[in-house]
Structures are given as structure tokens and as C-alpha cells.
Amino acid sequence: MNAIIPLVLDTLSSAALIFFAAVGLTLVFNVLRVLNVAHGSFYSIGAYVAASVCAFIVSRHLNPYLSFVALLFSAALVAVVLGPFIESTLIRWTYGKSEAVQILITFGLFLILEDLQRMIFGVQSFYEDTPMRLMGSSSIGGVVYLNYQMFLVAMAIIVVFGLRLLIKHSRLGRLVTAVVADREMAQSIGVDTNKIFILAFSLGVFLAALGGALAVPTSGVAPGLGADTMVLAFAVAAIGGLGQIEGAALAALIVALARVLAIYFVPSLDAVAPYAAMLIVLLVRPYGLFGAITTRRI
Amino acid sequence: MKFKTVLTALALVGCLGATMPAFAQEKPASLGLGIFTFTSGPAAAYGMPGKNAADLMIDQINAAGGIGGVKIAPTYVDEAQGAQGVITEYRRLAAEPKNQVMLAALSSANCLALAPIAEQLEVPTVGWNCDTHQLLQDGKSKYVFRPNGNTVPEFVAYAVYLLAKKPDVKTVAIINPDYAFGHDAAKIFKAALHALKPDVQVVAELFPKLGSPNYQTEISRLTTARPDVVFSNLWGADLENFVRQAQPRGLFTSSQVILALGETVLQRVPLPDGVIVGVLGDGWWMSPDAEANPETKKFAEAYKARFGEYPVFPSIKMANTILYVKAAYEGAMKKNGGKWPSRAEIAEAMKGSAVTTLTGKMQTRPDGDGVVDQIVGVTVKSPTQSFPVIGDMVRYKGDALMPKEGQDPIAWISTLKPEFAASLPKPGSYK
Numbered sequence: 001m002n003a004i005i006p007l008v009l010d011t012l013s014s015a016a017l018i019f020f021a022a023v024g025l026t027l028v029f030n031v032l033r034v035l036n037v038a039h040g041s042f043y044s045i046g047a048y049v050a051a052s053v054c055a056f057i058v059s060r061h062l063n064p065y066l067s068f069v070a071l072l073f074s075a076a077l078v079a080v081v082l083g084p085f086i087e088s089t090l091i092r093w094t095y096g097k098s099e100a101v102q103i104l105i106t107f108g109l110f111l112i113l114e115d116l117q118r119m120i121f122g123v124q125s126f127y128e129d130t131p132m133r134l135m136g137s138s139s140i141g142g143v144v145y146l147n148y149q150m151f152l153v154a155m156a157i158i159v160v161f162g163l164r165l166l167i168k169h170s171r172l173g174r175l176v177t178a179v180v181a182d183r184e185m186a187q188s189i190g191v192d193t194n195k196i197f198i199l200a201f202s203l204g205v206f207l208a209a210l211g212g213a214l215a216v217p218t219s220g221v222a223p224g225l226g227a228d229t230m231v232l233a234f235a236v237a238a239i240g241g242l243g244q245i246e247g248a249a250l251a252a253l254i255v256a257l258a259r260v261l262a263i264y265f266v267p268s269l270d271a272v273a274p275y276a277a278m279l280i281v282l283l284v285r286p287y288g289l290f291g292a293i294t295t296r297r298i
Numbered sequence: 299m300k301f302k303t304v305l306t307a308l309a310l311v312g313c314l315g316a317t318m319p320a321f322a323q324e325k326p327a328s329l330g331l332g333i334f335t336f337t338s339g340p341a342a343a344y345g346m347p348g349k350n351a352a353d354l355m356i357d358q359i360n361a362a363g364g365i366g367g368v369k370i371a372p373t374y375v376d377e378a379q380g381a382q383g384v385i386t387e388y389r390r391l392a393a394e395p396k397n398q399v400m401l402a403a404l405s406s407a408n409c410l411a412l413a414p415i416a417e418q419l420e421v422p423t424v425g426w427n428c429d430t431h432q433l434l435q436d437g438k439s440k441y442v443f444r445p446n447g448n449t450v451p452e453f454v455a456y457a458v459y460l461l462a463k464k465p466d467v468k469t470v471a472i473i474n475p476d477y478a479f480g481h482d483a484a485k486i487f488k489a490a491l492h493a494l495k496p497d498v499q500v501v502a503e504l505f506p507k508l509g510s511p512n513y514q515t516e517i518s519r520l521t522t523a524r525p526d527v528v529f530s531n532l533w534g535a536d537l538e539n540f541v542r543q544a545q546p547r548g549l550f551t552s553s554q555v556i557l558a559l560g561e562t563v564l565q566r567v568p569l570p571d572g573v574i575v576g577v578l579g580d581g582w583w584m585s586p587d588a589e590a591n592p593e594t595k596k597f598a599e600a601y602k603a604r605f606g607e608y609p610v611f612p613s614i615k616m617a618n619t620i621l622y623v624k625a626a627y628e629g630a631m632k633k634n635g636g637k638w639p640s641r642a643e644i645a646e647a648m649k650g651s652a653v654t655t656l657t658g659k660m661q662t663r664p665d666g667d668g669v670v671d672q673i674v675g676v677t678v679k680s681p682t683q684s685f686p687v688i689g690d691m692v693r694y695k696g697d698a699l700m701p702k703e704g705q706d707p708i709a710w711i712s713t714l715k716p717e718f719a720a721s722l723p724k725p726g727s728y729k
Binding site for chain 2: 003006009010013014017118123124125127129132133137142143144145146149215218219220221222223224225228259260263264267268270271
């Protein structure tokens, strides 16, 4: 039993971080039908902003518990500033275009955002671990875990259920569902699809930035984070089925389990484990675990 | 007749062309140095201190009149662009005669990629950091030099120090980056331990991807293996991440941790006392030799004033490498009667040279490899600094930890005996 506890806890805490990296990507694809290659940049920008805001709080000797608020605030700030602007200036022109065009445009955006981060934040690593230190650690099964790791798991669960509630039980969610089901029909009955697209894209940016912000206290942020996140996010989205939020959650668990098992038992397979899992799933279910050829769900 | 005139003219032009190298040996307006390092990406945490040191050292040399009256004009190349881009930049810089010497590179992989091109283009190329012992193993290089030492003495030193400090060690776990440097270090460290204490068991070997931001699962795995010792040669942002994540999870109290490149994070991360750290050479700016050298103190204070922190060992490696290049120019000019040297003359001057540096001496062997001492110690609190420093130090002679030229390094390590370790200086002997 003692041997299984670390496997379970490591899988859950890894899955939480992986889920945050992927859920925004899958949401944006679901609503906008856009493969957003720049998604990883929003993750790293969220991380940089959160690190900067938390560092400001610490440097001004403000209440350290404000750093938790700062994590959420940073993600919201990134979403409000970048979401509507990028959707209306760039992403909007890709609707209905081929996936190759979408990928080229969003890849260009990714390169621009990566360079902008380098210009603004420099090339050094940023760390701000106040939230992690405030929460302390616990010994479970003979292994010391950060309570913050468990906090991440709780946050991931909250986001899964929060998104579910938003989509299924709110007016906005029903409008989004209508747009996803039939964009033209929704427009013809008076749904402001442009507004829905801006909101959905900004929500995707928020989720990516939140993932980056929540990762900062344990991982820090350095140039290159965006690219790594993007690759992993695509693998998770492909396993779960592009556009499937519950699929992203399950896929994050699968990828995390594959990585954890590799690290514990076959460390040389650590780097390939997530992609091996993706290959196996796609061989059996080419549209992902929750994906389907004709149906689209959110 | 006209044909003969044209032929004569062509011959003259040809002769002029042939004499161009003589013109090139006239003192140039500036001395171009191609300097390769990481200025972006996670590796910049290691590469930027090198660039900063180059900036400072070059400014100091230029302020004193340059080399032979010629000021240095560096061109920096970011190694983060990958090997193909690095090779292209190298060829572009090498094509300009003013760039007589390249300081390339930081990454062992890039050094291995550039070495054959350096030989082909006959450009003196000084690996200011590249550690891989594979670089000069064939002994045939004429233009590639690595004055800062290599992975063999660097990691044999840690095995010797560990056994002196903790002779009853039984189990070891390793976490190194997943590329040549990480795998070479693991191979050398294990070979040295097995030779010097055959009953040591390696209970876990992890090679996370270079640039990994998260090590939580690896830390759990290391903790569950319950090793006496955790050895790591993670570096740059990876090292900072690992330390920041491992420390609150108790890894530094449950095992004796060795951070081979730990000195680079002393000023940034609050490492606990007792962690075995070193500088992969002798580049510790607070070592007794460095403290006794007014030039080193001046350099360290100027570095702190300009960049906000004291130089870390990649900074010292870069500064020492520039001193090495300066000494080669001065040696070559002394030999040829004060004329500006050609690339071949500079390379000749580097071969077998012995250069006094900020922290000791760089001896270059005829095969182009460098012999430098190895400083290892443990983290201790400092009465003068706000960050931990290195205490209980030892300074191993570089040649004591290196195989002879042409000898297979791993085969040489396997011949080591416990008596060999016993004959070396003990921790705390370097004061």
C-alpha cells in the first residue's frame, strides 16, 4: 500500500498541472474550431505575470496570503488584456479557413508572443513560491508532499465542475452550446456570435494563464515554458478528443500516470511516455477517448 | 603580346592574393572574437553569467589598451538557436578575417558539432565551457582547445570527495539532464565509485528532459528509493527548479545531496548547510587562491557592481578563457617579433601553454585539452555574505584526476584503487 500511495499522489498532482495546460486549448477548439498553437504562450505569460505580481506583494510586505488572490488576478488580467484583442485582430480572420492556415497564423502569433516575453521579462528564470511556503507540507506514506500539490488537484476539480456548470447550466453556456451546434443558425436567431467567440477565446486564455499562474509557486517560469506546454497540451487534447473538457481531464490523468510509471519503473521512457500513451489511444480511438466523427460536445 | 600582358597581370594579381595573409597579419583596427553562449532559454541562467563576464573582462582589457594595442570587438552568438544555427553563425563569423578566434561553445553538443568545422576552416576555437571528454579524445585536433578541463576530472573529484566525507556510503541515486553531459557525468561518477568502493549500489537513475520545469515526481521517486546520496549535475534553470522543489520536500535532509554545479545557485537559492558543491574546475571566486589575487577581487567587485551579483563559476570560466586567448596572442607576438599573429600562429601558441588565470593556472596539453585543478566543498554559512559559500574545501591537482593523453577515460577510471583516493588531499585541506 505504501508503494502505491506515492504513485497515486504523484499522478494526481501531475495530472492537475497537465489538465490546466490543455483545457483552454480544447475549449477554444470546441467553440471556435481553431487549433491555437499560441496557447502555450498564454500559459507562460500567465506564469510571468503571476510571478511578477506575487513578487510585488512580497517586496511591499503586504499580507502574503494576497499571493493566492494574485494567482487568480494575474490570469484574469492576461485574459482581459490579451483575449479580446487577439481574438478580434487575428483569430477572427482564421474562422472557416483551413487548419493549415490557422496553424500558420497562430504559430506566427506564438513566435511574436515568445519574443515579447523575452523583451519584457528577460531570459532569466522567475520564481515566487510564497503560496507554496504558506501551505507547508505533509508526510504521506513516508514521502513528504507539498500541500500546494493537493491544492492544485482541488483547483483542477473545481475547474472541471465549474466549466461543466457554466456550459450546462448558465445562459452563456447555452448560447455557447448553440453556437457550437450550428453557428449560422445561432446567428440567424439573434445570437451575437462575435461576442460569444470573444468570450470563449478569452476564457481559453484565462484557463491557460491560470495554469501558468498556478504552476509558478512550484515550478517557476523560464523562457521555453510556452513551447513545452503547447506540445503537451496538444497530446492531452488529442487523447481526450479535441473539444472535450471531460476528455481533457481523463487524458491528463492518463498522461500523468504514463509519466509517473515511467519515472518509477523505466526512467529512460520518461520523455516519450505521454506520446506513447497518445499513440496507443489514437490507434484504438482515432478521434480520442471522448471524440466522435459527427457529434460535438462541450 | 596582349595575351602575355594579360597573363602577367593575372599572375601579379595572383601573387597579391597569395600575399594577403601577410597583409592580414598587420594589426587590425579591432580584434573580432566570436563568443558562443546561451543568451536565451532555460540555459541562459548559465550562459548569461558567461556573457556578462566576457563583457566585463573585454572592457577591462580594452581599457588597458587591448591586446597588443588592438581592442577586442566581440560578436555574441546565442546557442539556444540549435546546432544548425550555431554552425551557420560560426561559418559566417569565420569567413571574416577579423574574427581570428572563436570562443565556442558552452554546450558540449555544440562543441562536438563545431570541432570538425574549426579544423576544416583552421580557426582557433576555444571551448570556454564544453566539458565532454569526447571532444579531444582522438588527439588529432590542431585548432580546438578546451583549457577549462573536462568531465573526467570534474566528476571523479566528486566521487573522491564523497568517499572522503562519507566513507560508509552504500546507496546512491542520480538525477542528471537527459543529454550527453548528464549521461557522461553519470557514467564517470558511477565508474569512479565502483572502482574506489565496489559495494556502492545505484538505486535510481533519472534523466529528466533538459529544461523540465517540474521535478515533483522525480523527487518522490528519489525519496522512495531512500538513497544515502543523491548526485546531480542539473544546471541553469533546471537546477534552480530542482533545488526549490526538493528542499521543502525534505530531500536535502533525508539524503546527502551532491550538486555538481551547485555554486551557480548559491546566491539565488537558499541551499542548506552540508550540500556537496563544486565549480567544475578551480573557478571559485572566494577560493584562497582567488582571495590572494588582487585582480580577482577587482574583477569580482566590478562584476557585482555591474550585474548585481558576484560572478559564478561560468563567469570565471569565461573570464579565464579570455585571459587564455590574450596570453596566446601575446605569446605568438613575442615569438614572431611583435607582428600581429595569424590564426595558425595563435593556435600554435595555445598548444602546451601555461596561463595564470584569476583562480589558478590553465595548462594546455599537446592534445589541446586543459588541465585545471578541481575545487570541491560543502555549503556553509558565511560570516561575510548573505548567501551560503563553499567550506571544508579541497583542491585536487588537475593532472591527478585525468588519464594520460590517448588513454580511454572510462578504462582509466576502472583502474583506480582506494589507495589512489587515500593519497589525495582531504576535505578541509584547502584553506
